[in-house]
Amino acid sequence: MVTNIARAVSVVLICAVSACGSLPRGAALQREVTREATAEDSQFQVFPVTRHNAKLIEHWPVTGWSGSFNWIKANPGPNSQVLRVGDTIDLRIWDNQANSLLTPVGTNVTAMQGLVVAADGTIFVPYVGDVVVNGLTTAGARKRIQSELSPIAPDAQVQLVSTPGVTNSVSVVGGVGAPGTYPLPTRDTSILSVLATAGGIDDSLRNPLVSLQRGNRTYSIPAKDLFASPQRNTRLRGDDKIIVQNDERAFTALGASGSEDLIYFPKEYVTALEAITLMGGLNDERADPKGILVLREYPAKHVVAEPRNGPRMQHVIFSLDLTSADGLFAARNFLINPNDTVLATESPVVAVRTVLSIFGAALGTTAQVANTANNLNN
Secondary structure (H helix, E strand, C coil), X not given: CHHHHHHHHHHHHHHHHHHCCCCCCCCCCHHHHHXXXXXXXXXXXXXXXXXXXXXXXXXXXXXXXXCCCCCCCCCCCCCCCECCCCCEEEEEEECCCCCCCCCCCCCCEEEEEEEECCCCCEEEECCCEEEECCCCEHHHHHHHHHHHHCCCCCCCEEEEEEECCHHHEEEEEECECCCEEEECCCCCCEHHHHHHHCCCECCCCCCEEEEEEECCEEEEEEHHHHHHCHHHCCECCCCXXXXXXXXXXXXXEEECECCCEEEECCCCCCEHHHHHHHCCCECCCCEEEEEEEEEEXXXXXXXXXXXXXXXXXXXXXXXXXXXXXXXXXXXXXXXXXXXXXXXXXXXXXXXXXXXXXXXXXHHHHHHHHHHHHHHHHC
């Protein structure tokens, strides 16, 4: 009777495990994720990454962003200003002639303030008319005005002071202590000097990205790279716009790793090996180092028949084996793209351990039932 009771308890426990459909665990097995790849109607391809083909994948179209930041190399500019439409000019004109047309009675100087460079690039000077000053330095504009005055005031002397307008200023949109519009004192004004004037980059930003909008083009660079080299401290032009914001590029970390989260790029490029580090490494007791999977989706236009030019399908699973030197070197060269999903699959050994622990528990329960039955019989 005791044996029958123990056997019945064991059968109940085994049936309970079987009824679960799958053993309790935290991440998928590699074969579970990739098993449909061999089906005729498969919607994705599995691409093992090796040292040999890691370089090949580099030539595939990038996803999630342009694939690199672009920036304007710094070139020194003249230490002077050029007048533009919208600038404001103040003139002081000295004329020692008796009965001068330019100066009031009893004085030899007249002031003309608030002259705005018009859309046609001119300012109006009494007795002379419109004088073109757009594109001239302040010294050049002063000489031109003095020359235009010579027929009525041969000995007149002109002093000119300009205030930059919108087209001789830059806008700092955000990500700094004091966003706003800042005039360019000279054509040698650098982006770092304007950022400093604007209060510097906000310390709360995560991996800040500096973007420069010039005309119809946008140039971007990580702030730390901008600070690292004088060759990147580009000179600004009027009407440039500077935007400082978080670098929003990120990948998703899942599975048997130290973190399951959206992880933002800390620098321009992140390799698969670095991504695993950012994920907090692999869980020693759960992860399968042979089954690191990177899930990526390509636009339909990038699907090709020849692997040298791109993927065969829109959905691609790249698999990495970190148990070999080849796999480790491949992971060090394989680049993660924004919006990728990096999955650390679970080791099959975990399932075996789970089965053993469940059966161990079952056997322990059976022994306990048998002991109870014996006690009752006695």
